[in-house]
Amino acid sequence: MSTPSRHCWVADGSGGGARRPGLLVEWRQTPSGWEGRVVYGALLRPGVWGLVEEWLPAARLTPL
Numbered sequence: 001m002s003t004p005s006r007h008c009w010v011a012d013g014s015g016g017g018a019r020r021p022g023l024l025v026e027w028r029q030t031p032s033g034w035e036g037r038v039v040y041g042a043l044l045r046p047g048v049w050g051l052v053e054e055w056l057p058a059a060r061l062t063p064l
Contacts (some may be wrong), residue, residue: 004025005024007024007064008022008024008036008064009061009062009063010022010038010056010061011062019062020040020041021064022040022061022062023038023040024036025039026061028055030031030056033057033058034062035057035058036055037053037054037055038056038061039053
């Protein structure tokens with residue numbers, strides 16, 4: 001059986017153009033459009049990285 005999870009690029013929400021690798025685990029359709037639930041590593045504060053899981057608009061996700 002194939003997994004629904006897919007690797008993807010997660011675009012930075014600041015508009016700076018930065019991307020990080022992530023794992024897309026689920027899709028949902030909302031009144032404002034499609035969103036993906038993703039998990040990715042993010043710099044939480046200087047020198048401290050952590051995992052973030054959140055729903056993001058499809059426009060911020062691209063295939064890896």
